[in-house]
Amino acid sequence: MPRRTDVKPHQSQSEPTILDVARKARVSKSLVSMVIRGEDGVSAKNREAVRQAIEELNYRPNVIARSLVQRRTRMLGVMISDLRNPFFGDVVSGIQMRAADLGYRVLFNTGDRVPNLEEAAIESLLELRVDGLILAAPRVDDTIIERACRAVPVVVLNRDTSATCSDSVTNDNLAGASLAVEHCASLGHTRIAHIDGGTGAGANVRREGYLAAMQRLGLAANVLTVEGGFTENGGYQAARELLKQFPLPTAIFAANDVSAIGALKALEEAGLRTPGDVSVVGYDNTSLAALPQISLTSVQQFGADIGRLGMECIFERIEGRRSTPRHEVVAPTLVVRTSTGPAPVGAHGHR
């Protein structure tokens, strides 16, 4: 009667296992395992024999089986709300880089901005027993986040959340808005209007930042905001609205680059020159802003840093070095291009 360890019937079909390697190298199963995990205490001769057997068999360790026994996967789940937005490319890049250093592999997933799909994506990652979860600008309800927290450490990126269980890393939208407004003010602008981002991520904080900065600069009386949203058309319509004002604003701070581009178009159509007549500042410093035809001054968020910090938060939790929430805020910078310039002298009347 064959023993279990001797039974291996249709090895032909299936992939080689650690046992096949052991037999080929004429050593024990445990020894192979030790070599794979890089433990020491294995003779050079045996190590080489194992290495060679692995090579010949085209053996690949089954991390599924390993995870099952170790009860950890060394995998991180990352749910990205929008893979089409190049900003998240930076975030992913930051996560991956740091994860590689720390010996984790990263599994991405997306729900394409649809809350239900995002929830399914998160659930899917959790069923895979990832050791931690990074949610990049998720659109799901806070309760979903809390549910996830009960299973593994969670960090939320670029999203205001009232969920208290998770860590978070966000861009400092308040500071970013200040940068934009102060830049305009330093160029002599006093009538600085704001195109509001509506429900877009961070838009409310950016508006607050605008208001606070205007106040601080003694320009509270000139505050002017108009609803635009995060879309090009939103920015276009908002700018047309602004053009009805008198006196005309001489600078516009748009909630993001895309809406700034819409605004630029509206200005051009109205026969106004940028920055001669009106300066425009965007937010995000996407690749769009850098295009020569657009050359938009914009606030830059550091996606890679946000990703890296998120990865570090998760790691601390997994390692058990911390169990209280950590909330990081990353400072943005201003990238000045040619869409902003000195305020026109005596233009468009005075107030």
Added chain:
Amino acid sequence: MPRRTDVKPHQSQSEPTILDVARKARVSKSLVSMVIRGEDGVSAKNREAVRQAIEELNYRPNVIARSLVQRRTRMLGVMISDLRNPFFGDVVSGIQMRAADLGYRVLFNTGDRVPNLEEAAIESLLELRVDGLILAAPRVDDTIIERACRAVPVVVLNRDTSATCSDSVTNDNLAGASLAVEHCASLGHTRIAHIDGGTGAGANVRREGYLAAMQRLGLAANVLTVEGGFTENGGYQAARELLKQFPLPTAIFAANDVSAIGALKALEEAGLRTPGDVSVVGYDNTSLAALPQISLTSVQQFGADIGRLGMECIFERIEGRRSTPRHEVVAPTLVVRTSTGPAPVGAHGHR
């Protein structure tokens, strides 16, 4: 002496298992398994009891364990060469949508265009025992692809490969280039130049398509190509080169949108109007092309379709319905915007 099934010491710490659910619902382990898998032949009463126990325990099936015994993961690995390029957002979207229909989950990974990292990313997916692999525009060597084929079905997206073991789905660059050239010709252009994409993906085929179309239209004598690459600066330099020609070309077909944008800038600097003096066509129809300030006529590839087809190829292989390579080519279309217009009459001299 307790039996194994009765032993469950520190259930406190670890996550609930199927056994915990069974005990709570006062049914057998197998019954729970049947409910989870949606088998029928379970009484409504029991089904409900199980459902409730799952709810109360916040139980989540461990797909790791399931995969181990089923020897299939129902996971697909997707290696994306460049997550920053919005085009791949479309591809991913197509893959995900179809995968969801077919009951697969998708794991993304990237190597950030670095061959070594991409190889590691692929290996990582393979160790996870994904059931199939989709490689989107991979930069790795063909031998890596062949190695992967030995483990699971592989489909390569948007990349010329001589690897014969895998399926492939590509954009029809030949047809796309024809569309661009024919569009210009139909507007009366005869001196149509091409900014070459160099080593960029598909660039060689686009050039061939350009040459073939010029030939077909009887414009072989007017063929003019200049090396530009896929970058904005490459397009800019290439266009400056073209501007030294006499007679000047009246239309430029650039290898991609980004280089077309560089070319537009060069034309503008030279005081030439688009499309009044020179028409420009791009390739990819990225979001850049649609910007009002750019409004670039461009060849559109359907990323989502490419992803969806890739998913279907993999699925056929996994299901064992096919074992011979399948090579799909997706037809592009032309999106006409304001960067192209009628050829100037008698402009820039005749040949």
Added chain:
DNA sequence: GTGAAAGCGCTAACAG
């Protein structure tokens, strides 16, 4: 250094 044994959480096969 080696080899045996137990078991991670689950499914599958089968006898009741």
Added chain:
DNA sequence: CTGTTAGCGCTTTCAC
């Protein structure tokens, strides 16, 4: 319908 049994491929422990 239920309960038992036997693994999936690996790590871990422990006696040799």
